[in-house]
Amino acid sequence: MQKRFYSLDVFRGATVALMILVNNPGSWSNLYAPLAHANWHGCTPTDLVFPFFLFAVGNALSFVMPRLEAAGTSAFLKKVFTRSFLIFLIGFFLNWSPFVRWDNDQLVFKAWEYAGANGTIIGIRILGVLQRIALCYLFASLIIYFFKIRGAFVTAVVLLLAYWMLCLFLGNPADPYSLNGYFGVPIDKAILGESHMYHGEGVAFDPEGISSTLTSIVQVIFGYFVGFYIQQKGKNFEMLAHLLIAGCILVFTGYAWDMVFPINKKIWTSSYVLYTTGLAILVLSFCIFLIEFREAKGAWSRFFDVFGKNALFIFFLSGFLPRVIALFRWVDHTNEDGKKVYTSALPWFYQHVCKPVSDNLKNGSLLYALCMIGFYWLIVYFMDKKKIYIKV
Known part of the structure; x- marks a missing residue:
């Protein structure tokens, strides 16, 4: 029987978690350099x-x-x-x-x-x-x-x-x-x-x-x-x-x-x-x-492990769910030209909860991304507890 290396599962799960982090900032205009792709030549942590x-x-x-x-x-x-x-x-x-x-x-x-x-x-x-x-x-x-x-x-x-x-x-x-x-x-x-x-x-x-x-x-x-x-x-x-x-x-x-x-x-x-x-x-x-x-396993390894067990599913969900939520919108305010400016749940959460935490807008954008990781982690954690693994 093949010996399973738990470290490979943790590596895959950590990669998925980082993928969610870099794909879901609060604002694409306010990113710390390591969380942005290289403009062209070069390689940042995000490019890994x-x-x-x-x-x-x-x-x-x-x-x-x-x-x-x-x-x-x-x-x-x-x-x-x-x-x-x-x-x-x-x-x-x-x-x-x-x-x-x-x-x-x-x-x-x-x-x-x-x-x-x-x-x-x-x-x-x-x-x-x-x-x-x-x-x-x-x-x-x-x-x-x-x-x-x-x-x-x-x-x-x-x-x-x-x-x-x-x-x-x-x-x-x-x-x-x-x-x-x-x-x-x-x-x-x-x-x-x-x-x-x-x-x-x-x-x-x-x-x-x-x-x-x-x-x-x-x-x-x-x-x-x-x-x-x-x-x-x-x-x-x-x-x-x-x-x-x-x-x-x-x-x-x-x-x-x-x-x-x-x-x-x-x-x-x-x-x-x-x-x-x-x-x-x-x-x-x-x-x-x-x-x-x-054998330095513990909460940190289990955190990443659950991402790896439903890797493709949670990546899909992290891209699909925000698009669906964006359909349910409401008028946030009216701009100087008298036009309605709409918002939905996730942009509202960033603007009114994450963004105000710091004068440095990059901190609010990062906080939002971390919240998204926490949110999707709860989903895969629950799935793991229920032994629900969606494979293709």
Whole structure:
């Protein structure tokens, strides 16, 4: 029987908790620097959340792969394709939800495409976080199943190098790693359509785009390697030492590659994969040492553990629930132009409870995010007590 490492569950749960923290500030205009993404090149603690989660997906895959292999190729393909499709569909559902929107004072159906306030065409975004998780899980599973460990390693190296070459030679020669020079933008526009892409950068650009999915697949593969190695070596200091060395080597290699291929989350560069994987291994090593070797378990580990037991569900809920609550709004005040300004429960809570706690607006924004973590923790804690685990 496989030995379960509790530290892996805590690592995954802590990643989910941090994901909720950075995705739910009281105000996007008032963030402490570590809780904001890098503007373009570079890496903040917030930029570690998504690759850490993909790394954790690979860890989990290493524990279930033996059962999938034992079931046979047909059963494996059915399981992997079904799960990937469902996760992708849930992510797409989240993007479209709650299917209605306020248009002046009327609720109208959120159409596939519709005219925005300034006349631009707005559409439902096709890709997103869950969709990337689905695609990475699918392709990483197929690569590992059919190519085995050695073949998966070679494939990972080829993907990282090939992506570098694609960026360098297909991008704008003046600056191939810039927003305007990145080769993946025209591909996304041609396949997805501008109205169905992310516009958070002020233009049509998708940080979970088609091209950058190539390297994010490697994040899952590396997570699988680490999970597989931990199981093979067992709980001993040799295993821990090797993980620490591997983590340091990857961080150093990522930094070195950064000099010619900048660390960048938004286009998920190869240097970013190595750097964040290295950091994930180091953090996981610390968790293993603390929990498995020192047995320093307690309230702190249980706090994160319950997030990990319903990881995808609570991530979905943290994105879905605020959108539904926002439909129930009321007039907060009338501005100088005589126009009604509406609010709903969560913005009201931030404005009237969290924001006034400090003259520094970043403190109020952080307090709101912490309250959201507490709120969602109560949900997963209750689910854990009732042994309710929603799996896909």
